[in-house]
Every structure is written in C-alpha cells, then in structure tokens.
Amino acid sequence: GENVEQHPSTLSVQEGDSAVIKCTYSDSASNYFPWYKQELGKRPQLIIDIRSNVGEKKDQRIAVTLNKTAKHFSLHITETQPEDSAVYFCAAKGSNYKLTFGKGTLLTVNP
C-alpha cells in the first residue's frame, strides 16, 4: 500500500521567515495530494491541494510543489506569522480512493 513520509517532525522559525515541509510517497498511481492544518484541539482543515497533473500551486503565502518523477511534494509558507503555528499533515490519495497521511509536522512561529 501507499506509504507517506513527512519531514521534519518539528520546525521552529522566526516570524517573517519561510517554512518548508517535505513529503515523499511510494505509490506512483497516487494522483491527489492535500495538505491539512490542525490547530491545537481542533479538527484538521484543508489549506491547499494539488493534482498529479500540476507541478505547482499557490494561494497567497502558501504554495505546494509536486515532483512526480521523484515522488515527493512540499509545502512552502512564506512570511510566516504566529497564527501559522499548528500541526501540518500531508497526504496522498491512491487510485483506490484510500487517503494516506504523513505523521505530521509541528510548526512553531516565534514572534
């Protein structure tokens, strides 16, 4: 089955810096890659997603890049703010509609 590895597990940055979280996946048939943000005590919420026929997608300060050949995708957050502090999860959806998540990255943005 699909295996999603996510790095780093924790990331601490200064406010205004950029943050990058990387994920790799194993199933070449995976075709949809979402990123979820989970604030403390809350439910996960989608922040950005990308399909396998797209290399990059941007939404204001957030961007996702996908390298299908290398089977990895990354989340980029620019100009980080304290409210960006949360756990971020990547995921990959295979052809069978099963969604496999990475183990999460705890991002801390220090004022």
Add this chain to the structure above:
Amino acid sequence: EAQVTQNPRYLITVTGKKLTVTCSQNMNHEYMSWYRQDPGLGLRQIYYSMNVEVTDKGDVPEGYKVSRKEKRNFPLILESPSPNQTSLYFCASSLLSSGGYYEQYFGPGTRLTVT
C-alpha cells in the same frame, strides 16, 4: 450550515463493552471515512465508504466495523473495545466528483478512552 457531526464527543468505557460512534453529514457527500489520531502517528484511516453499501478497509481496520445504509450516516462500531483503541477519532466526508479534487471535511472528533 454544512457540517459533519460526531457523537459522542467524549467517551470513557471499559474493555469489551460494545460501543458505536455516530457520524453524519448534511452535504450530500458520497465519500465518508473514519480516522484515528495518535501522538506521533498522525492520522490513520480505519475504513472508508464511496457510497451507500460500499465500504473498504483503510490502514488500521482491525477491531472496527462500519456500515453505510444511508448516504448521510457512517457509524463506527467497536464490538469489543480494548485499551489500544484509546484514541482521538475523526469522521470526514467529501465529494467524489469534483474535478479530481477531494477536499475532506472533518467532524469535531471523538475522544475515546478504554480502560
């Protein structure tokens, strides 16, 4: 208001006592899923359903059952709970036909403790 609801939100039970966690969505979504979240392990899919009467195993289905008799409901059943099923459980739903994008809407979570 479009939402996914779960009940109960908190549950403490004893080993072996059957329990059901309900999940309901009002968005007419075809796809529904259950996840468990444990520290350091992220979100792991238990079961998912692509439509009424269609269910399939996720990565950690052992010890759980599900049913999808109606489109809006997807209950999670623990026939004989054990302490290793103590976890935070999330139900989620999404459309299947949305141009290749499948945003999942999560419920508020159910904190289950099995003693």
